[in-house]
Amino acid sequence: xxxxxxxAVIGAGPAGLAAALAAAARGVHVTLVDSAAEPGGQxxxxxxxxxxxxRPQALHHQWRTWERLRxxxxxxxxxxGVTHLSDHHVWCVERESAGLTVHALLGPDxxxxxxxxxxxxxxxxxxxxxxxxxxxxxxxxxxTAGGAQAMLKGGLVLxxxxxxxxxxxxxLLPVATGLAAAGAEVAALVESAxxxxxxxxxxxxxxxxxxxxxxxxxxxxxxxxRIPVRTRHTVVAAHGGERLEAVSVAALDAEGRPxxxxxxxxxxxxxxxxHGMLPHTDLAEGLGCRLDGPNVHVDDEQRTDVPxxxxxxxxxxxxxxxxxxxxxxxxxxxxxxxxAGTEPDPRAWAPAARARTRTRAFFAALExxxxxxxxxxxxxxxxxLVCRCEEVTAGAVRRAVGELGAGxxxxxxxxxxxxxxxxxxxxxxxxxxxxxxxxxxPGRRLLARPVPLGVLAxxxxxxxxxxxxxx
Amino acid sequence: MTNRLCDVVVVGAGMVGAACALYAARAGxxxxxxxxxPVAGGTTGAGEGNLLVSDKELGPELELALLSGRLxxxxxxxxxxAIEYEPKGGVVVSATSEGLTAxxxxxxxxxxxxxxxxxxxxxxxxxxxxxxxxxxxxxVLYPQDAQVMPTLAAAHLLRASGARLExxxxxxxxxxxxxxxxxxxTTDRGDLYAPAVVNAAGTWGGEVAGLAGVHLPVLPRRGxxxxxxxxxxxxxxxxxxxxxxxxxxxxxAALQTSPVVEGxxxxxxxxxxxxxxxxxxxxxxxxxxxxxxxxxxxxFPFLERVRAMRTYLGFRPYMPDHLPAVGPDPRVPGLxxxxxxxxxxxxxxxxxxxxIAQVLGGRAPDLDLAPFRPDRFAKEAAS
Ligand SMILES: Cc1cc2nc3c(=O)[nH]c(=O)nc-3n(C[C@H](O)[C@H](O)[C@H](O)COP(=O)(O)OP(=O)(O)OC[C@H]3O[C@@H](n4cnc5c(N)ncnc54)[C@H](O)[C@@H]3O)c2cc1C
Ligand SMILES: Cc1cc2nc3c(=O)[nH]c(=O)nc-3n(C[C@H](O)[C@H](O)[C@H](O)COP(=O)(O)OP(=O)(O)OC[C@H]3O[C@@H](n4cnc5c(N)ncnc54)[C@H](O)[C@@H]3O)c2cc1C
Numbered sequence: 001x002x003x004x005x006x007x008a009v010i011g012a013g014p015a016g017l018a019a020a021l022a023a024a025a026r027g028v029h030v031t032l033v034d035s036a037a038e039p040g041g042q043x044x045x046x047x048x049x050x051x052x053x054x055r056p057q058a059l060h061h062q063w064r065t066w067e068r069l070r071x072x073x074x075x076x077x078x079x080x081g082v083t084h085l086s087d088h089h090v091w092c093v094e095r096e097s098a099g100l101t102v103h104a105l106l107g108p109d110x111x112x113x114x115x116x117x118x119x120x121x122x123x124x125x126x127x128x129x130x131x132x133x134x135x136x137x138x139x140x141x142x143x144t145a146g147g148a149q150a151m152l153k154g155g156l157v158l159x160x161x162x163x164x165x166x167x168x169x170x171x172l173l174p175v176a177t178g179l180a181a182a183g184a185e186v187a188a189l190v191e192s193a194x195x196x197x198x199x200x201x202x203x204x205x206x207x208x209x210x211x212x213x214x215x216x217x218x219x220x221x222x223x224x225x226r227i228p229v230r231t232r233h234t235v236v237a238a239h240g241g242e243r244l245e246a247v248s249v250a251a252l253d254a255e256g257r258p259x260x261x262x263x264x265x266x267x268x269x270x271x272x273x274x275h276g277m278l279p280h281t282d283l284a285e286g287l288g289c290r291l292d293g294p295n296v297h298v299d300d301e302q303r304t305d306v307p308x309x310x311x312x313x314x315x316x317x318x319x320x321x322x323x324x325x326x327x328x329x330x331x332x333x334x335x336x337x338x339x340a341g342t343e344p345d346p347r348a349w350a351p352a353a354r355a356r357t358r359t360r361a362f363f364a365a366l367e368x369x370x371x372x373x374x375x376x377x378x379x380x381x382x383x384x385l386v387c388r389c390e391e392v393t394a395g396a397v398r399r400a401v402g403e404l405g406a407g408x409x410x411x412x413x414x415x416x417x418x419x420x421x422x423x424x425x426x427x428x429x430x431x432x433x434x435x436x437x438x439x440x441x442p443g444r445r446l447l448a449r450p451v452p453l454g455v456l457a458x459x460x461x462x463x464x465x466x467x468x469x470x471x
Numbered sequence: 472m473t474n475r476l477c478d479v480v481v482v483g484a485g486m487v488g489a490a491c492a493l494y495a496a497r498a499g500x501x502x503x504x505x506x507x508x509p510v511a512g513g514t515t516g517a518g519e520g521n522l523l524v525s526d527k528e529l530g531p532e533l534e535l536a537l538l539s540g541r542l543x544x545x546x547x548x549x550x551x552x553a554i555e556y557e558p559k560g561g562v563v564v565s566a567t568s569e570g571l572t573a574x575x576x577x578x579x580x581x582x583x584x585x586x587x588x589x590x591x592x593x594x595x596x597x598x599x600x601x602x603x604x605x606x607x608x609x610x611v612l613y614p615q616d617a618q619v620m621p622t623l624a625a626a627h628l629l630r631a632s633g634a635r636l637e638x639x640x641x642x643x644x645x646x647x648x649x650x651x652x653x654x655x656x657t658t659d660r661g662d663l664y665a666p667a668v669v670n671a672a673g674t675w676g677g678e679v680a681g682l683a684g685v686h687l688p689v690l691p692r693r694g695x696x697x698x699x700x701x702x703x704x705x706x707x708x709x710x711x712x713x714x715x716x717x718x719x720x721x722x723x724a725a726l727q728t729s730p731v732v733e734g735x736x737x738x739x740x741x742x743x744x745x746x747x748x749x750x751x752x753x754x755x756x757x758x759x760x761x762x763x764x765x766x767x768x769x770x771f772p773f774l775e776r777v778r779a780m781r782t783y784l785g786f787r788p789y790m791p792d793h794l795p796a797v798g799p800d801p802r803v804p805g806l807x808x809x810x811x812x813x814x815x816x817x818x819x820x821x822x823x824x825x826x827i828a829q830v831l832g833g834r835a836p837d838l839d840l841a842p843f844r845p846d847r848f849a850k851e852a853a854s
């Protein structure tokens with residue numbers, strides 16, 4: 001038998017799993033590479049097996065879809081068509097004449113190298129949360145919305161007893177209801193968007209009955225848990241000495257500025273805050289893939305402009321799990337056809353393509369409605385840290401722009417060190433750009449993970465290869 | 472000129488443009504600096520800040536480096552902290568005794584030209600640099616080697632100059648009078664009138680010269696730098712292997728990577744930089760990064776377990792004979808060039824700015840500018 005074509009999928013979330021199943025079903029050997037201990041990505045984040053969750057489905061939405069994916073994966077794993085490499089942190093994908101090599105670091109210490117060779121690579125690396133700074137945001141007790149959700153889903157720890165969920169975006173709803181279902185008192189859900197904006201966008205929104213039902217379900221859950229919802233409000237400050245004790249919340253005017261006199265203090269020990277998501281594009285940038293704004297650019301088949309490299313899911317634009325599944329499926333089928341040397345027939349994936357079109361339109365509408373208050377950066381006092389790793393204040397960023405001639409994110413970084421620390425700007429770039437009043441340009445992080453120099457110094461050929469052959 | 476805006480327009484707000492602005496302003500000229508991007512948005516923000524005399528062979532570049540070094544020392548008195556000036560010295564080492572012989576000969580010649588050098592025996596190397604690899608043949612200490620943070624230096628020199636700064640404004644043409652002399656520049660946001668224009672456009676200096684109708688062959692030479700996680704200070708000097716000097720002076724287009732390793736005040740160790748001529752190719756090159764890491768870990772084995780946090784690249788402005796273009800352009804009265812400094816534009820910026828200010832003011836320059844003449848390239852003779 002001729003050797004099977006090899007696909008490396010980076011990211012075992014909905015997009016990566018859907019692609020792996022679609023490609024494996026069509027004779028491609030798939031290596032699924034993911035940094036987490038278990039497959040599932042952000043959405044189907046698994047409770048660690050040792051914790052023995054009693055009813056994980058109570059925390060999970062679309063649990064059945066997940067069971068179907070998981071069942072398919074298990075079957076392919078058993079048959080040898082898919083290899084799953086967990087705890088593999090990919091730091092670079094290298095394109096050579098002979099194909100593509102995925103370079104990873106193993107385990108929690110990320111010190112030992114591993115390499116996976118493939119004929120095609122799918123980037124299904126998902127997204128990460130965007131958090132904007134405000135006075136007090138660095139106090140212990142302030143967590144990201146996704147962080148709170150991940151703690152619920154993955155670790156099953158109740159982050160606090162009295163929580164406020166704040167920011168903007170569809171993610172706040174499951175986080176608020178999830179916290180309440182797990183026993184926390186949710187003192188408020190503070191959403192800066194204006195409900196009127198949703199009414200204006202009803203056409204695209206109404207075209208997605210499942211999504212609206214999902215929203216209605218959350219609305220019912222909000223009611224059931226008696227969670228007070230404040231739209232067109234924002235958290236203007238978090239207060240506390242050693243840790244979070246309260247937040248101040250204010251109404252927003254039409255310009256997006258807090259209305260004087262509307263400020264209220266709400267006691268809480270947890271603030272889960274999020275302002276939407278941004279795609280992970282480091283690996284794509286290292287490969288030289290074209291970006292559209294913050295997203296990896298793909299064509300109708302989910303191909304990037306770099307030969308042999310596909311992308312699917314939130315790396316190509318934020319759009320929820322259903323969109324990631326549709327895109328992953330299309331990518332998997334396109335890859336299988338292309339690696340077999342045939343032109344794929346898009347009619348074969350027409351239902352997925354329709355779901356993709358619909359969901360993209362829906363999220364485009366949502367994105368227009370859910371936005372941080374236009375004037376949020378004005379609320380960031382000069383003394384507020386905007387880059388936590390390097391301890392850079394908003395005042396230092398403003399001086400770099402006003403007095404030293406910085407005009408873009410890169411010069412602000414060079415003049416202040418904002419974004420030079422451990423997170424390499426992943427956390428702080430949106431906040432720094434906002435305070436500086438400049439565009440959020442892609443970071444060009446050519447190393448997606450910190451890499452020991454000893455690993456780099458070892459020639460690729462000497463790095464141990466993962467045994468991923470399809471026996 | 473009736474609507475004259477200022478005495479001189481400097482094109483480029485990189486390190487060289489900033490130094491030209493500072494010395495011209497201090498010579499009493501009214502200066503406007505124009506850049507299509509922000510301050511230090513070109514190569515200045517994409518390189519390192521070594522101010523080296525150690526890597527210069529005898530000749531005009533070494534003289535410019537020595538002049539520049541003295542000027543940096545003076546500037547450090549007013550701006551030292553703000554620009555992170557550190558007179559830390561350089562240590563050049565050699566693994567082999569033949570290499571050491573060549574290095575010692577170079578050092579002797581440099582000493583005769585005014586460079587301070589101290590020979591270091593192999594058993595004393597670790598007194599200077601405790602974490603150096605064992606078994607090196609020996610080295611030379613260059614106390615005059617220093618460093619600045621380039622972006623901070625460019626920004627603070629510009630601010631100290633008091634020059635008007637026009638960022639986000641692209642120069643699209645050079646205005647010339649009926650006599651052919653410069654009258655200013657056109658930009659995407661209106662004209663700027665001045666009797667003198669300084670081309671400090673770095674790697675794009677050839678394009679700006681072209682706007683004035685003259686040929687100046689400035690070409691890109693790509694370099695990558697690796698930056699590690701922050702560490703307690705373990706590398707005290709700038710440390711590099713002797714073959715670096717050969718790389719710098721090389722005419723080969725192929726990749727060269729004998730890295731300079733140095734600690735920074737903020738903690739990370741910088742490892743740089745590679746040299747290759749691949750045009751303006753911005754794509755990431757893993758083999759280049761691997762070669763830098765290999766060179767650095769050979770010098771400092773403890774680095775093997777230290778993590779590289781990021782890597783970045785820039786394009787050095789180089790000219791075919793590896794010397795910059797500094798001085799008036801005899802082909803276009805009123806046009807001055809200050810570009811093409813390749814891998815030494817930070818270090819050579821102060822001397823360049825000082826010399827440009829002298830010739831702008833009609834004074835005799837401290838150094839003979841003949842080797843830096845902008846019209847020295849053959850193509851001109853033909854055209
Ligand atoms: C708190 C929260 C609640 C949500 N609730 C909903 C909801 O109710 N409805 C809905 O539709 N969507 C929801 N979403 C969104 C949903 O999780 C995402 O749309 C979906 O998971 C995206 O799938 P993906 O496959 O594109 O990426 P992800 O699920 O993010 O998977 C990407 C995977 O790639 C891995 N990875 C990334 N980089 C690397 C690397 N360099 N090396 C190795 N592995 C890497 C990651 O570890 C991850 O496992 C929620 C998201 C969050 C965070
Ligand atoms: C990896 C690397 C490491 C280096 N390490 C060192 C080192 O250790 N020590 C050292 O001394 N040197 C080093 N260098 C070299 C040094 O960075 C350069 O020589 C120096 O930055 C050149 O400065 P400049 O001001 O001439 O050019 P630039 O900083 O590039 O400035 C030119 C400016 O002109 C502007 N411009 C161009 N065209 C126009 C136009 N039409 N209109 C308006 N504006 C325009 C550009 O936007 C740019 O800002 C290194 C370089 C690299 C790439």
